[in-house]
Amino acid sequence: MDTLEIIGSSWQQPIWNNLVTLSYIKKELLGLPPLINYKKLTHFYNQLEKVWLHKAVIIQMGDCAERIIECDQQSVVPKIDLLHELSNIFSTLLNKPVITVGRIAGQYAKPRSNAIEKYRNTTLPVWRGDSINSPEPVSDARINDPKRMLISYHAASQTLSTIDDYIRSRPDMNLQVWTSHEALLLDYEHSQLRTTPDGRRYLGSTHWPWIGIRTLDLNSPHVEMLSNIDNPVACKISDKVSPDLITGLCKKLNPQKIPGRLTFITRFGHKHIHKLGPLVDAVLETGIPVLWMCDPMHGNTTKTANGNKQRIFDEMVDEVTSFQIQLAKRHACCAGIHLETTAEDIAECFGCGFNPKESELSNIVCDPRLNKIQAVELIKQWAINQEAL
Secondary structure, X not given: OEEEEXXXXXXXXXXXXXXXXXXXXXXXXXXXXXXXXXXXXXXXXXXXXXXXXXXXEXXXXXXXXXXXXXXXXXXXXXXXXXXXXXXXXXXXXXXXXXXXXXXXXXXXXXXXXXXXXXXXXXXXXXXOOOOOOOOOOOOHHHOOOOHHHHHHHHHHHHHHHHHHHHHHOOHHHOOOEEEEEEOOOHHHHHOOEEEXXXXXXXXXXXXXXXXXXXXXXXXXXXXXXXXXXXXXXXXXXXXXXXXXXXXXXXXXXXXXXXXXXXXXXXXXXXXOHHHOHHHHHHHHHHOOOOEEEEOOOHHHXXXXXXXXXXXXXXXXXXXXXXXXXXXHHHOOEEEEEEEEEOOOOOOOOEEOOEOOOHHHHOOOOOOOOEOHHHHHHXXXXXXXXXXXX
């Protein structure tokens, strides 16, 4: 599909098809229990503080965009198996504990650069993630339906139950999976804000929300929301972020200078990652503790001659390597890696002996993901780099 119309300045929020239904759904969501336990956030902070002290590292991975139909045991368990396996490999390679974070149980909304796309001889509203509409290339599927937010909540709840059952059935693994997603869809996220009995405000939809690059602005409602919750938070950053902006984000999102409170996830691309240094310098000058992670995938997304999205493994390696070198040079906290992965036995990215066909690329619902072999090779390269620094 070809994208046509650029999305304006509505902070990536959809125009819903029925405002009466929207009001009902938001009220319904407000009355539902939080998906996470507030008390566990203290344990999460303790783990993130170990990363700040260079005593642990983070692996964060999962689907580009979760599907709400994939919340059953058959769909969720392979994802957790892969997450657990890569976490163990990462820990062995680095000889450090690994904090295991999934892009899971909430990654149902996606920011888009364009409002509509061309499919064959028609134009359609773009798919914005399962919380909003459906990816099937027909007009009815692309209607922005607020009822899907309620379906997403229950899908996330079922996913979390499956994860809990998985962990309980394997006590010898000593596994803790933290959830994360982009806190993009404000109607959903605002309805998940909760207050503890002693007045603490937190986001009940996930342990670790992040702000994407398209809504990263000191005046954005997303930054405002995350500045007022107790959860640890993260921001995706690119070469478009200025030293002034990143300094402002530090001061607004971590004014109390809490280790583990704020993470910056770089997504520059291998051609632009050399521009990271001045941003790291600007953060260090604030004296505010920040964890730095590398997302080597989003900045390395290009298109084939046929217009399909592609990602090339060697470009990801180049970005990871430059990221690690620049962080080490400045003695900043190199916290870990953020990947989009699939547990399926398929190939969506080029490299490690895989060369997906155009027909395979055209069937990818969102962005290309690393398969298990590719993900393992990438974290091996991370470990090789760390040992050399």
